[in-house]
Amino acid sequence: MNTSARPAPPPGRPRIALISATPAAIGPAVAGLADAFPEAEPWNLLDDALLTDAEAQGGLAPALADRMRRLIAYAVAGGARGVLLTCSLYGPVAERAEAAVPVLAADSAAFAAALARGHRRVLVLASFAGALDDSLERFRAAARAAGSPVRAVGQVIAPGERPDPGDADGVLLAQYSLAPHADDLVAALGLPVHTGPHTAARALRSAVGRAAEATSAAGTATAGTERSTSCSE
Numbered sequence: 001m002n003t004s005a006r007p008a009p010p011p012g013r014p015r016i017a018l019i020s021a022t023p024a025a026i027g028p029a030v031a032g033l034a035d036a037f038p039e040a041e042p043w044n045l046l047d048d049a050l051l052t053d054a055e056a057q058g059g060l061a062p063a064l065a066d067r068m069r070r071l072i073a074y075a076v077a078g079g080a081r082g083v084l085l086t087c088s089l090y091g092p093v094a095e096r097a098e099a100a101v102p103v104l105a106a107d108s109a110a111f112a113a114a115l116a117r118g119h120r121r122v123l124v125l126a127s128f129a130g131a132l133d134d135s136l137e138r139f140r141a142a143a144r145a146a147g148s149p150v151r152a153v154g155q156v157i158a159p160g161e162r163p164d165p166g167d168a169d170g171v172l173l174a175q176y177s178l179a180p181h182a183d184d185l186v187a188a189l190g191l192p193v194h195t196g197p198h199t200a201a202r203a204l205r206s207a208v209g210r211a212a213e214a215t216s217a218a219g220t221a222t223a224g225t226e227r228s229t230s231c232s233e
Contacts, residue, residue, distance in 0.1 A: 014082065014208050016040045017075030019068070021050035021087035024177035025106075029086045032179075032197025037205040043080060045071060051130075054089055059130065068093040076101055081211070082204045086176045086196075088126070088135050102207035106176060107135060109199035111142040114172050115150065117192060123168035124154040126175055132156055135174035165189050 016037070018029045023046060030042045047067070054064055068090050075083050076099055083103045085094045091105030114122055124139060126132035132154045143150050152172075155163045160181055165171065171193040173179055179195040186193050 017080035036201035119170035
């Protein structure tokens with residue numbers, strides 16, 4: 001990765017950093033922004049050893065979480081107005097991030113969308129066990145927090161493979177690399193399929209907009225205070 005941060009983007013076009021652990025996630029993430037947050041400027045940051053190192057270290061080890069936090073800090077220093085972690089395995093880092101801009105996990109918005117549909121049983125799909133286990137654990141936690149009785153089951157599949165949905169009434173894709181197959185899954189299974197890229201882009205657009213409004217309001221309040229102070233002197 002280039003060690004020097006990019007110059008700031010034009011004022012009217014918010015830069016969104018997409019931190020990926022595999023090149024396969026980049027295309028779906030950029031496509032999601034283009035569709036649901038077209039005014040954003042995508043900035044791709046790729047560390048393609050994040051997954052292999054996680055496998056070697058038995059999951060999201062503290063050193064790997066620290067590495068992701070440094071990537072987030074690098075993105076913010078480079079002018080990012082929002083950050084999206086496209087790898088579901090690193091979702092807990094996003095959920096605990098302390099940054100000056102919105103930081104989203106790959107699938108948190110998709111979790112919310114799936115829970116909002118009122119499914120009874122959701123099939124979670126991933127291409128390897130680590131991503132599946134992490135997504136199942138966090139989706140179930142999100143369901144408990146929302147008071148939802150939905151049940152979640154999981155399958156590991158190869159991209160393009162047709163899963164067995166059993167009695168599921170909804171599908172959740174745990175990885176961005178599976179998102180390009182969403183339409184085929186909808187056609188094959190006849191079920192709604194929830195994917196991370198588009199839901200995350202919509203959530204980021206909303207969060208970045210709220211942050212901009214808050215900054216503008218704070219600036220207006222400060223200017224008003226300064227004018228008042230000036231008049232009293």
